[in-house]
Amino acid sequence: MTSVTLSQFRSHQSECIAAAQREPVEITSRGAGRRAVVVSPEFYDRAVQALEDQADVLAAADARREAGRVSHEELQREIGL
Template structure:
């Protein structure tokens, strides 16, 4: 952590190429610095994965359009 504080700009520049792990003595890994592009791609991948799971779950429970409508209006 102290090395990161002293050389912050170097670590941020390196994170543009690959994720950089920040550790602390005795505490192990404390943080990971990544580029904004990496972060955006990771978030998008998580969102895509959640959408895939939701679609798979929806396909597991077949429901007719009528049943779906009745459920939505609370009948």
């Protein structure tokens, strides 16, 4: 990951954004440490999708652990199939 200071980012925004198309660019600030990370839209989309997928997996696991589960056969009888 490339790392630049906030003042470097201000001076070289277009270069930093171009670099972010290849790898994340960390923006740091004296005294505050890491302030932001610039990534490509594709990287961002993949990261959001992965987080959503993980949330779905966890929700499904929670649902399977719930008491009062109904089997597929019971559900079919209940809805008249």
